[in-house]
Amino acid sequence: MTILPILEIGHPVLRQRAREVTPEELASPEFQRFVDDLIATMRAAGGAGLAANQVGDTRRVAVIEVTQPHLRYPYKPPIPLTVIINPVLTAIGDETFAINEGCLSVPDLRGDVDRAVSVRVRWTDRDGVEHDEPRHGLTAGTFQHEVDHLDGIMFLDRVTDTTTLTTWSQFDEHRREAFVARAQALVARMGS
Numbered sequence: 797m798t799i800l801p802i803l804e805i806g807h808p809v810l811r812q813r814a815r816e817v818t819p820e821e822l823a824s825p826e827f828q829r830f831v832d833d834l835i836a837t838m839r840a841a842g843g844a845g846l847a848a849n850q851v852g853d854t855r856r857v858a859v860i861e862v863t864q865p866h867l868r869y870p871y872k873p874p875i876p877l878t879v880i881i882n883p884v885l886t887a888i889g890d891e892t893f894a895i896n897e898g899c900l901s902v903p904d905l906r907g908d909v910d911r912a913v914s915v916r917v918r919w920t921d922r923d924g925v926e927h928d929e930p931r932h933g934l935t936a937g938t939f940q941h942e943v944d945h946l947d948g949i950m951f952l953d954r955v956t957d958t959t960t961l962t963t964w965s966q967f968d969e970h971r972r973e974a975f976v977a978r979a980q981a982l983v984a985r986m987g988s
Contacts, residue, residue: 797829797836800851805902805950809849814856814946817881821855822924831879831922834859842868843900844875844938847945850901857881858942862935868898871979872934873988883919885943887912888930893982895937896960896967896975897951906967908960909951911937913986933986934979 803810821827830853838846838859844866847858862875891913898906915936918928931939941951955961962971 798833799840800837802900809852811948813948814849814854817855841900844869845942847942856946871976873983879922880919883943886916888914899951904963906962907955909954911940933982933988935988
């Protein structure tokens with residue numbers, strides 16, 4: 797497996813909508829190797845997810861995984877390794893939650909993003925199996941963040957209150973405690 801370089805904000809590929817993966821591509825050894833590289837890159841960077849365009853690839857695939865303890869996001873509930881290909885996401889209901897997000901493509905910056913508390917996610921996995929599942933709470937936020945990447949949207953585009961922008965160290969010093977308390981209450985209520 798290869799650890800791929802992660803593109804940073806400003807690179808034009810991050811603003812492109814990723815194209816659908818064809819069944820022929822999905823079945824190819826090259827695509828399967830790329831998925832392995834994407835997983836290895838996410839894990840090496842300590843991310844909770846990584847979309848293909850973050851490593852310069854324009855195919856509609858992302859990987860998500862939260863193991864505990866997670867160094868960057870210890871308050872997130874576990875998410876088993878999930879490979880989402882050609883995902884389609886729909887909000888369930890109107891409830892939102894302000895999630896303080898960071899991104900591997902936006903080093904050392906975080907900000908509050910209003911995310912749907914519950915979403916329906918349809919995708920194909922790397923074995924060609926189709927999924928149609930609800931996701932809730934912080935887990936729903938993680939899926940929304942990655943699907944946004946595949947649509948060429950960065951979390952900064954969704955920050956409506958720029959006073960919430962902070963570096964990681966300033967988040968840890970001034971905002972982490974209050975956010976983690978709110979996040980834990982959401983996880984307790986939603987189970988994820």
